[in-house]
Amino acid sequence: MVTTKTATLTFRIDTGVKEALRTAAQQEHRSIANMVEVLIRGATAGAMASLSKSRHQSPEQERSGNNQQRQQKGAMPWRRLTT
Numbered sequence: 001m002v003t004t005k006t007a008t009l010t011f012r013i014d015t016g017v018k019e020a021l022r023t024a025a026q027q028e029h030r031s032i033a034n035m036v037e038v039l040i041r042g043a044t045a046g047a048m049a050s051l052s053k054s055r056h057q058s059p060e061q062e063r064s065g066n067n068q069q070r071q072q073k074g075a076m077p078w079r080r081l082t083t
Helices: 015-027 032-054 059-073 077-081
Strands: none
Touching: 015 032
């Protein structure tokens, strides 16, 4: 299934971060744009799940769930890019 991209995002980053991103993308046989998308999706997956759950939970249940997610998640994937 082919998906169509619908938005453009332009931003500036440190050259060292870009090189680390390029290296990580090459190791996973991805384009830099796709690697950025994968990292953003991974970083926001908990937030998106939290938004979905919050529609069905009380604030106390939501806070409890967020704390458990943070404990289980560990290091964020983009932290591996820094060398």
